[in-house]
Amino acid sequence: MTAYDAVIFDSDGVLVRPPTDDVQAEATATAFEAMGVETVDRAVVDELCDGVPAERVRELCRRYDLEPEPFWTAWEDHDERSQFLRFRDGTRGPYDDLEAVETLEQPCGIVSNNHHTTIEFVLEYFDLEHLFETYYGREKSLESLALQKPNGHYLKRALADLDVEAGRALYVGDSESDVLAAHRTGMDSAFVRRDHCRDVELSEAPTYEVAGLDAIPQIVR
Structure with missing residues (x-):
């Protein structure tokens, strides 16, 4: 029996390198x-x-x-x-440990504060579409700003798509808003402490803190 029935990831800073x-x-x-x-x-x-x-x-x-x-x-x-x-131009791209996602047996999704069309581009350009059953980014409108994390709006939509209860899913992110969004939605969280967020102090403790995606398969099992 697995610890989680689904895993949802943030994109920038987790799956791909963030913009400078x-x-x-x-x-x-x-x-x-x-x-x-x-x-x-x-x-x-x-x-x-x-x-x-x-x-x-x-x-x-x-x-x-x-x-x-x-x-x-x-x-x-x-x-x-x-x-x-x-x-x-190769300035940005997937992290090397993204291959860990391929080993997961659970269905996976993406929820990002980046544009929905940007997430769509990333999945297609880097041939990652087969790894994720659903994905959500923010619509390109002023109104969508109120729905971005730490609001759990898009996380709830992803959970519905995956047909998984919040308490049986893990959200993997690299920011305080990711941790807050997960917990407000009823999900456990994994904070990936990469170089760009090495010194970030969180107001709320994540369920797990990891150095990279390589740790996620063991957590979900």
């Missing part, structure tokens, strides 16, 4: 330029890259006399385009 701060900042500045704003406060750029709620996006847009929806469409498009470029 400079790439995200460049994409954000380019989005402002596309809307006619040549100079943007770096603090605003950093805030948008870190992730903000929809109301904060609207506040920042008012500061630059921009309509929120058109700006956000530009931001989403430039951010995603910059990610596609880095995947294609």
